[in-house]
Amino acid sequence: MTDVARAAGVAIGTVSNVLNHPDKVAPATLERVQGAIAQLGFVRNTNAQQLAAGRSRSIGLVVIDISNSLFVDIARGAQRYATELSMNVLVANSDNRIDQQRADLDFFDGARVGGILLAPMEDAGDDVARIRTHGRPTIMLNYDTGRNDCCQVLVDNEEVGYLAARHLIEIGRTRLAFVGGRDYLQPVALRRRGVRRAVAEENGRVTLQEIPTENLDPPGGLRAGEELAPQVRDGRLDGVIAVTDLLAMALIQVFGAEGIAVPGDVAVMGCDHNSAAWGGMIPLTSVQMQGIDMGREGVRLLLAELGEDPATHEHVTTVLRPELVVRESTVGRSAISAASV
Template sequence: MAARAGVSVGTVSNVLNHPGQVRPATVEKVRAVIEELGFTPNANARSLAGADSRTIGLVVVDLRNTLFVDIARGAQREAAAEGMNLLVTNSDSDDSLQDAHLELFESARVSGVLLAPLSDPAVGVQRVRRHGTPLVVINYDTGREDCCTVLVDNERVGHLAARHMIELGRRRLAWVSELGALQPVQQRQVGVRRAVREAGRGVGLTEIDTQHVDGSHARTAVERLLAVPARHRPDAVVAVTDLLGASIVQELQEAGLSVPGDIAVMGCDHDARAWGGAIPLTTVRLEGEEMGVAAVRLLAEEVAEGGGHVHRTVVVQPSLLVRESSAGRVPVPGPTTTRALGSTRRGV
């Protein structure tokens, strides 16, 4: 390797362990050779796992989002059942950090890797597969045939949400999202459109682009809703995420509108971060724990079967969770009076 890069062995060692001590151009040249040769250093990772380790790694995009916490919880439970140890890392929505975590697990010679990204992880997946490490991608359809995949049916997520609003009698729906960006967003949008199309005449759809899937642009979205005359204004909002849905509820209330009286609102990803509002938010449960369990089972199969393993995709079905933001408050039964044994009532 050192000869291929035209540097000393000591320089290669410094690039691997102390890159700050090496000129950037040299670091880039050595890393290009490392990538070309498919070399994976393991000196600093032997304490984590040996060549025949029963340790697997999980890289998730954002542990603040409880979908990925649920995935990790399910994976942990199934890993224990399979006699495996699970190491979890969080890339914090940073693709370069995600790739660094994948390199760490490769260095540790883990038995296999679970990857739950938000955007296309092609570079990292290609590196892991080139080295022959078993890999399962969660919550993203890479379209690859050289690894297993576990997905939630995101088109059904959007369809369930829109159909729920339509079944409640809402006829002017608004889909509020960062339009056309992330794969799950695109698929949920397809499901919403299909539900509206299936409902036929009398049900319409407005699509509002928020530039982001969190709640940071909720005010702008609500301003656009309120700019429409009341008789034409959407009477239901389907937000792509719970964080966005909860923020829209708050903005509508501050504007003097009733939720769900004037406008029903729901989210689409069962994120616990959005559950603290005064009005409980209707959402679609993505069954993250089930996804984590399925991913570990696929990985364990590949570890056991080796080169004879047939890669496949498991699709987990979401479920609707109805709360007050769409269906209204369920009346609490009042206290009942029970007549004591032996007592009498007038007129009896």
Template sequence: MRDVADRAGVSLGTASNVLNHPERVSAAAIERVRMAIDELGFVRNANASTLASGRSGALGLVVINLSNSMFVDVARGAQAAARAAGHNLLLADSADDFGAQGDNVDSFNEARVAGLLLAPMQDSSEHVARLKARQTPVVLINYDQGDDNLCTVVVDNEQVGYLAVRHMLDIGCRRIVFAAGGDEYYQPVRLRRRGARRAMREAAGAASFEEIMADGVKEADGLTVARQIAGRGPDTRPDGIIGVSDSLASGLVEGLSEAGITVPDEIAVMGCDRNSSAGDCRVPLTSIAMKGQEMGAAAVRLLLDEMNRDGDHVHQRVVLTPELIVRGSTVLP
């Protein structure tokens, strides 16, 4: 940095301000320092800056699983918002491993990130507490921990289940199955089930409703459920099946098709989280858009507000509205 200042003919403080507080420096000084940086091939030492300030300028994002494209969308929205505010975004994938999520949180904590976005699928109070112990601002995405001292951005997962059942009723299904697994671990699954039940109560007997418990929410779990249903007689099979995730729904379509049951002619099938990773489904899958990019961007805005307001920040719970996306797995062309 001193070499840069000497080459530009400015003080060390001015050279530092060009990189850290350009609003304090004249346009002419900025131009001279930038030219010196280019001529010398200078790259700032981020570790030294972190040691000096006690915190880096980067934001962290820990997601539970990037194989679900909703979390990819969250990352895209967060990155765009962070970059617009002059921050880098560092990303870690926990690969559906809650222990790995804790390790990722600790790694970012040790790196002294300026703030952390955490997108879990189950209660992460312990991980949040470790961040707060270091006064690291944190925002939860896609999980409501019920903590008034924490900002949260979620999609209305109860409405997701409600919209799914309403769609099945609207296209004329009268024997509806809701296939789900993992609700003892995953809050979104529990909420979608609650919304589906609410829609059925409002339907007041217009259709039968059956819940099938799968082992999880993956494609293999959908295949298992499909084989169970295919073993029933035509008069006892459902005419509409809701998979709690698109991956599970994709397995349903595959399993039913293997058994010679056509989708949607004989059984309509839909998912609940618009996961493009399930895009190799042999029938275009009706699903619910989860507004991932909007969630990521909103979470960054809340995080930056908490970072910049020095105790004057008001914690918020932002709830986004899901949207039904109708495709070929429930409606014939």
């Protein structure tokens, strides 16, 4: 600031006003000081400013897989709300790696962000507890810790599976398969539970088989599709629920290559409304996960916690309701066209 004041021929206090209260500075003086800053190549040290003020205007967001549009929507919702409050959201993608997730949390902790939003796929309780001991509030997104040591924003993942199965049952599909990963991934376990609940309500009229996959990516869907194709041809299968949209699109790819009509021979749907899977020849029925609302609510809870005494703050859990989005992969093009008229 001293160098800028000298170059612009003004007092240090004027430079401070240009940086923090530009409305208080005459236009000609403002232009002269900004010109000096540009000439000298100086950039405001925001971290130092926030540390000096005793508060940060930045929030860290750690997601498990930025290629999934759920997490993009979470980031978008968080950023929109934060922007309204003149705050920033810094996003880190842990790329489905627990070690990278831990490194991302440590980075934001070291950067002294005001707080952290974390959307994991597996339990991160130990890491969250460590971060919180440093005075860094952490809000969990789309993962129920089962504990009362932090605020949470959840989508009812059991309801996601239930809505998917009910939809197939209501359009007349009675021989169903659930294609999913392993139950150590909480969303998978909960969506499976919802599918089972919907089938159980039919008292034996609807059958269900479960096809496990090693992961939630397309290769797992390709292998599952090869296993299920013969059953579709034999009339033993007429509806498939994939725990993710990427798995569902891989299934449709295999069925198409095998000459199996979707949804004529078998209806196929996903469960996480991933925009990466919307570009196929057959638009995919899925379940909307309310990611934008989740990000917004996460920021709201974080700021509420920051404004309260840690000793008296009570952690809360907000549960958002998923919504079915019907497309051609379960009801066909004609039904979608008729509904849009």
